[in-house]
Amino acid sequence: MEPEQDGGGTEAQAKDVCLRLLTDRARSRHELETRLAKKGFSAAIATAVLDRLAAAKLVDDAAFAEQWVHSRHTYAGKGKNALSRELREKGVSPEHSVAALDQIEPEDERERAIELVRKKCRTVSLPDSADPDARAERDKVVRRLVGMLARRGYSQGMAFAVVKEQLDELGAETEDFDGERYG
Template identity: 35%
Template sequence: MSDAPLRRRGGRRRKTPGNASGAGGSAGGAQGASAWGPEGGVEEGGGPDADPIGVVREIALRRMEQRECSRGELIDYLVRRRGCEQRAADEVLDRLEAVGLVDDERFAAMWAESRRRSRGLSASAIAQELRARRVNDAIIADTLAAFDQAGESAAALELARSKARTMRGLDRRVAYRRLAGVLTRRGYGPSVSVDAVNRALDELTGG
């Protein structure tokens, strides 16, 4: 038997799974997950070492470039759809509100004007849409205060006139039912609808 000293096989120690990243890697991963919420999922701005506030701000601004949003809609988008942390989203939106980039009063006024002009919606129908877009009731009430009864009646009449033009030749009772149904679906009350429909049909037939 040889007296030569035994040599260890292989010149380097084998790494076991998990040694490559080390304790620091695990801590970094945990920090990243905390920054981005339970899903950990945002793509813009890099990986878990990116500044969470900066990345959330980038996501919010990109969303706002696509369309006008209320603060509530942006919160839903950032937290529920993009997995951002609620605290980071609130901080970013506070800053954007401070510089006027997020403004629910402006959003509500623009929405109300657009929906009344394009679809002839009543104040109550517009209020429902604004609630669905997470605008609070106080802002909705202030926005719709400008829609007085005279304005509501005028909008209903304009809608009835535009629809009545497509009903020439119809029996008046049939046209009346159809027009009343249109105005009801747009949120107008019975008294406003009845007056608008009768006036529109009278103008159509010269009655």
Template identity: 40%
Template sequence: MSEEARREPDAARLAAARRALDQATQGASAATDRPSSRSAPSPDPTAEMEGYARARQIVLRQLAMGPRSRQQLADKLSNRGVEREVIDRVLDRMVQVGLVDDEAFAATLVRSKHHGTGMAPRALRHELRKKGVSEEIAERAVGTVDADDQRARAEQLVAERLPRLHGLDREVQTRRLAGVLARKGYSSGLSLSVIRDALDRAPEHVRD
């Protein structure tokens, strides 16, 4: 599937979310125009709505650049000086309309990082933690990568790198390939098993 085709569902979801958020903002604005029987002073509704609209636009711009976790968006809003109450309101609404979904975000990250760059579960967990995804959601997402998936991807990584090491001593090849897999988060046991099998099959190491 082309990159353009993969982006179409995200574009449609973003457009739908924008409409839902616009409706919610209009409803909230209408509510602030109603007369109140309270005698106590209340916050300026215009300033409040402007703050909400500004926060919403920040979030939408972030999402237009790519998927984000709720925590990433909250951090961005906080760094831009948005008040905690406004952050919660905006992100709660984003969750309601389906634009912010940590489950979907984690699943997408695991698929892209595992199949695309070859990250193993250990590295995937670390990546999700950095992005503020909860341990529970992270474990469910990483759990979709089974042992067969891991070995197959490790074998691909070794097969891609091995030709560049042709002619080197077997021990040197082993050490460099192990470094490649370690940086992707693969365990030493799995790495050495995959590397040994690959080197045993390599023409330069096959004994007559």
């Protein structure tokens, strides 16, 4: 048995904590360092364990970032802005983040935004254009849809363009749209 150093536990215990965390999902080095620190492991033990795990290719921030971006864009519908923020929160370096985010082509991001708006439009009732309150109701729908995309990390310009395009396809009156009004 290894002697405890600086309180918190041994390298073997720290390695076990990391391996348990890695069985759930891939994690960044920063996430693992933070968890080890919360459990009271010394910085020296954490560094030694994480260096060994990195040498064994079990901790790789570049691979983590690519997997995270692919998964969150594909399954959670996140845009580049939200993904960049998430990677930053997870302690991924800007170089790894940029490389991972570059795998999302602008057209792929736009297509994902269109899918999200189409899905949401199935549950939103568009007002009848003959209704005198139609414009106010339509504006409310636009704000909701643009807001939904903005919360998922899509740029305001893209969000507005996608919403306008999809409402046009659904037959909503959009000639009087003014993107500034919804921002």
